[in-house]
Structure formats: C-alpha cells, structure tokens
Amino acid sequence: MAKLNWGMIGGGEGSQIGPAHRLAAGLDGAFTFAAGALDHRADAGRDYGQRLGLVPDRAYGDWREMLGAERARADRLDLVTVATPNATHFEITKAFLEAGFNVLCEKPMTMTVDEGEEIVRLAERSGRICAVNYGYTGYALVRHMRAMVARGDLGRIRVVVAEFAHGHHADAADADNPRVRWRYDPAQAGVSAQFADCGIHAMHMASFVTGQNVERLSADIVSTIDSRVLEDDAMVNFRMDGGTVGRLWTSSIALGRQHGLTLQVFGETGGLRWAQEQPNQLYHMPLGGRLQVIERGEGNLSPEADRASRVTVGHAEGMPLAFANIYADMAETIRAQKDGRAMDPAANLYPRAEDGLRSMAAVFAVAQSGKADGAWVDARPPMFRAEA
Ligand SMILES: NC(=O)C1=CN([C@@H]2O[C@H](COP(=O)(O)OP(=O)(O)OC[C@H]3O[C@@H](n4cnc5c(N)ncnc54)[C@H](OP(=O)(O)O)[C@@H]3O)[C@@H](O)[C@H]2O)C=CC1
Ligand SMILES: O=C1CO[C@H](CO)[C@@H](O)[C@@H]1O
Missing domain, CATH: 3.40.50.720 (NAD(P)-binding Rossmann-like Domain)
Incomplete structure (x- = not known):
C-alpha cells in the first residue's frame, strides 16, 4: 500500500x-x-x-x-x-x-x-x-471505556469525574521563566491558562467516553501565585446533555502529580476508573460484583480497543502509541476517501473540529463563570445552541 x-x-x-x-x-x-x-x-x-x-x-x-x-x-x-x-x-x-x-x-x-x-x-x-489532537482518547482502554458505556454495561451514567493535575508550574520563582510566563499572560494565552491547556483534555475525555456534550457549567478559578493573572487551578462542575453530572479539577501547582489525567465514570450498574499514568489497566466495579482489573491487550475487549492495541497483554503501551491511534484513524479515513469506500467504523474515533469548538466554548464559559463567583453559564457554542 x-x-x-x-x-x-x-x-x-x-x-x-x-x-x-x-x-x-x-x-x-x-x-x-x-x-x-x-x-x-x-x-x-x-x-x-x-x-x-x-x-x-x-x-x-x-x-x-x-x-x-x-x-x-x-x-x-x-x-x-x-x-x-x-x-x-x-x-x-x-x-x-x-x-x-x-x-x-x-x-x-x-x-x-x-x-x-x-x-x-x-x-x-x-x-x-x-x-x-485530544490524543489521550487514543489509549486503547479509553476507547474501551467508551465502548462499554455505549453498549450499556454501566447503565445510565450518573456522574463523571475528570482530573488533569500536574505540578510543573508550582514554583513562584518561575514567574520570569520564558517557557512558563506566556501561559499566564492574557495577551498570549487568551482568557484561560490551566483550563485551556489541560482542563480541556479532561473535559473532552468525559464527553468522548460518555457520548454526551457539556451544556452548562459553574467554575471556581484561582491564581495561587500572586504574579499570575490567569488561573493555575480550577474546579468546574458541569451538566451534560444526557443528564450526567460532571466534576472536573485541573491544576498546574499540584506538586507530586506529574501528568495526572484521570477519568472515573459512575453508572447505575457499574463504575470505571482509569489513569493516564497507568494506562494499561482499567478498573471496573459491576453493581453487586467484585472489582475487576481489565488489562489492555487481553481477550474479548471491544473492537475499538483491539484496533488501538499493538503489543500483547502485559507489555506496557504508552502515550506516543495513543497519539499513533489518532494518526491510524486519520490514515484509514484518508485512504477510504481516496478509494471511495466506507471506512472501518472502529477508526471513526478521532476528535473533530466540532470537539475543538466545544472546548473553546467551555474555556470561555469557565472564564465567565469564574469571574461571576461560579454562576452557572451556558457552555455550548452558539452554532450548536440553535440546533438544540
Ligand atoms: N495534545 C497534547 O497532549 C499536547 C498538546 N500540546 C500543544 O501543542 C502545541 C505546542 O506545544 P509545545 O510543543 O509544548 O510548545 P513548545 O513551545 O515546546 O514548541 C513549539 C514549537 O513550535 C515552533 N514554532 C513556534 N512558532 C512557529 C511558527 N510560526 N512556525 C513554525 N514553528 C513554530 C517553536 O519554535 P521556537 O522554539 O523557535 O519558538 C517550537 O519548536 C501547543 O498548542 C500545546 O497546547 C502540547 C503538549 C501536549
Ligand atoms: O496538552 C498538554 C498536555 O500536558 C502538558 C502538561 O504536562 C501540557 O503542557 C500540554 O499543553
């Protein structure tokens, strides 16, 4: 080929x-x-x-x-x-x-x-x-979570809890570090720092896995280092269009957290817990059952997870392979277009411009709500409000 x-x-x-x-x-x-x-x-x-x-x-x-x-x-x-x-x-x-x-x-x-x-x-x-490039949605077990939710393994999803916390900007003495300074400067970063940088990964992942979009939110944003204009820590409550309640914490001053992207999904008949720093294991608690560890690469996973998995069970796959799955999806889409054939549906998972737009609307909603002491605000892009 x-x-x-x-x-x-x-x-x-x-x-x-x-x-x-x-x-x-x-x-x-x-x-x-x-x-x-x-x-x-x-x-x-x-x-x-x-x-x-x-x-x-x-x-x-x-x-x-x-x-x-x-x-x-x-x-x-x-x-x-x-x-x-x-x-x-x-x-x-x-x-x-x-x-x-x-x-x-x-x-x-x-x-x-x-x-x-x-x-x-x-x-x-x-x-x-x-x-x-919401590249972390390329992890095999993130795709498996999505498949489990879509086929009803957890029943109706009641609550989703997302985090993206790291401590790389915790040092107040870094105020003049050129690699850090621009991120908190509104002229270069826009209306939000940490939520726009990392929070949107977590919020997008909550949507990707639940298959629901964020409708409205309430945000508490703070700059814990005095010299910063934009936030370095945010707590966001949100509601999704399928009725799910969302909670999200993002921080860049969380010393001891490295790349703390995690997602927990709690449904009527089961719960799931996944963390980016241990991406090859997914924890599943069925209602009335026992806590199970699902391993990337084991048998009987969803077609989406199988397609996103490259090495056999027990060998750790990591972040570049998650990004590689976004590229693999795009290669399949481009080839299908060139050949005039239908694409593999298990490859139809890469995040679209619509996802980028929804994130931008959420970024502005977080900034607006944060300034208004956590008032609930509409988080949908105007062009999608009209359709709702
Ligand atoms: N999806 C994800 O998980 C991640 C996404 N990102 C995103 O990726 C983007 C880049 O981030 P990051 O790699 O951290 O940034 P860096 O500052 O580390 O690197 C940016 C690179 O782009 C180059 N560059 C700057 N302006 C131009 C230009 N006009 N034309 C061509 N090259 C240019 C820079 O060159 P020079 O050094 O000379 O300025 C540098 O090589 C950001 O938007 C960030 O949000 C980042 C990390 C993870
Ligand atoms: O998207 C991102 C993911 O994580 C990084 C932090 O560890 C960010 O800097 C980046 O922009």
Whole structure:
C-alpha cells in the first residue's frame, strides 16, 4: 500500500510535543514524513528538518512558504499537523484547509469561539478532515471505556469525574521563566491558562467516553501565585446533555502529580476508573460484583480497543502509541476517501473540529463563570445552541 505524505508545522528541536507526533505518525508505516516548517526561526527549522531526513526543498523556513510550495506539488501532503503555540493555530489551520489539505491541529484549536465556528464551517465546506489532537482518547482502554458505556454495561451514567493535575508550574520563582510566563499572560494565552491547556483534555475525555456534550457549567478559578493573572487551578462542575453530572479539577501547582489525567465514570450498574499514568489497566466495579482489573491487550475487549492495541497483554503501551491511534484513524479515513469506500467504523474515533469548538466554548464559559463567583453559564457554542 502506498504511504501517505505527512507534514508538520512547529514541533521544532527541543519542543515538548514535536517528537511524540513524529513517533506517532511514523509508527504504523502509514505516513512518510515528507515536509515541515518546524521552527519559527527559518534557518533553525530548515536545518532541523534536514537532520530529521527531509529533502532540502521540503524543509521549509516558514509555514507560508510550505503552503505555497506544497499546494503546487503532484505529491502534495495528505495530512498536515499544526503543533505550534496556541495563538497561531487558527491562522495556519484555516490557510491549509482553504488550500484543500487535511489538517490535524493541536489543542486548543483556536483562541476564540468565533474562530472555532469558522473552522467548523470551513472544514464542512471544504470536505477536508480537520481533526484536533485530544490524543489521550487514543489509549486503547479509553476507547474501551467508551465502548462499554455505549453498549450499556454501566447503565445510565450518573456522574463523571475528570482530573488533569500536574505540578510543573508550582514554583513562584518561575514567574520570569520564558517557557512558563506566556501561559499566564492574557495577551498570549487568551482568557484561560490551566483550563485551556489541560482542563480541556479532561473535559473532552468525559464527553468522548460518555457520548454526551457539556451544556452548562459553574467554575471556581484561582491564581495561587500572586504574579499570575490567569488561573493555575480550577474546579468546574458541569451538566451534560444526557443528564450526567460532571466534576472536573485541573491544576498546574499540584506538586507530586506529574501528568495526572484521570477519568472515573459512575453508572447505575457499574463504575470505571482509569489513569493516564497507568494506562494499561482499567478498573471496573459491576453493581453487586467484585472489582475487576481489565488489562489492555487481553481477550474479548471491544473492537475499538483491539484496533488501538499493538503489543500483547502485559507489555506496557504508552502515550506516543495513543497519539499513533489518532494518526491510524486519520490514515484509514484518508485512504477510504481516496478509494471511495466506507471506512472501518472502529477508526471513526478521532476528535473533530466540532470537539475543538466545544472546548473553546467551555474555556470561555469557565472564564465567565469564574469571574461571576461560579454562576452557572451556558457552555455550548452558539452554532450548536440553535440546533438544540
Ligand atoms: N495534545 C497534547 O497532549 C499536547 C498538546 N500540546 C500543544 O501543542 C502545541 C505546542 O506545544 P509545545 O510543543 O509544548 O510548545 P513548545 O513551545 O515546546 O514548541 C513549539 C514549537 O513550535 C515552533 N514554532 C513556534 N512558532 C512557529 C511558527 N510560526 N512556525 C513554525 N514553528 C513554530 C517553536 O519554535 P521556537 O522554539 O523557535 O519558538 C517550537 O519548536 C501547543 O498548542 C500545546 O497546547 C502540547 C503538549 C501536549
Ligand atoms: O496538552 C498538554 C498536555 O500536558 C502538558 C502538561 O504536562 C501540557 O503542557 C500540554 O499543553
């Protein structure tokens, strides 16, 4: 099978998330890393791209140069990943969608709700794929949780509890650290810091697993370090459109927590508990039964979990493989489009522009509610309120 051509913007040398994307896209042999504009410094981007194996004329110094050159090529890119800082996502994603490319954009997809709506409409009009990298939904057991909820194993879902807590910004002396400072500066980060950075992963995962969207929320947001304008800790209560009650805590000052993304789902006939730092085990408590540990890779899991699993049971799979499942879904979607056939339904799980837009509406709702002492506010994007 011919490989698909993949390109990347951002993710330069020393970046946090660039290497995970390159590992993930290359893992199953579906994509060739064919082009990139990896750094905001042109020379550094060209140099690093070539060191990673790009041919010189496809190691670009700038994303506009990449767009101009790639759109004219017969072997143009099948997929472009945008992994630059947040404030650039909208402009780059929009330009590539308009030029007819499929895009995988890092979260948050945009900086405003209006921009998010524009991307959703544009993706619809263009017929191109616009995915958003809520990559942790690629974990096999997260997909299995979703399948268990969908087939009714837990009955009606009463409560979902989501967390994303780390302690990487706990040091007040970091106020001037250039890698930390921008995240709490409204001019660069927008209306929210920690919720927009990590809280949206947890909230999106709650929606992904329950199959429900967030309708309204109430937020308590705080900056625990005086020099910060934007929040470094937030507690959000929410209600979902299927009646589920949601609770979410996110923090960047939680010393001792590393990448504390967890999800607990409590239904009428069972409960589930999963944590990103031990992603190969899922805890299931059936009503009236005994606590069971479901292992990634064991027999009789859902087709969605089987498709998302690569090594045999007992061998640990981790984060780049979760991201690889987003790429595998996209490869299947692009191939199905090219071949004019129906896609494998178990691959139809990658997060869409609509998810990016819902997150943006939640970010603004959290900021609004936080300023109003936790008042309950509508968390739906305006374009979806009209449809409800
Ligand atoms: N889905 C997930 O789990 C995760 C998502 N993210 C998201 O990924 C994005 C990147 O985050 P992260 O890797 O932490 O950021 P970093 O600051 O570590 O890296 C950003 C990279 O993009 C480059 N860059 C900046 N501007 C441009 C531009 N205009 N064109 C090309 N390259 C550019 C930077 O170059 P230079 O260093 O020279 O500025 C750097 O190489 C963010 O939106 C973040 O929210 C991050 C981590 C996890
Ligand atoms: O999306 C993200 C996931 O986790 C990281 C923290 O550990 C964040 O910095 C990042 O933006």
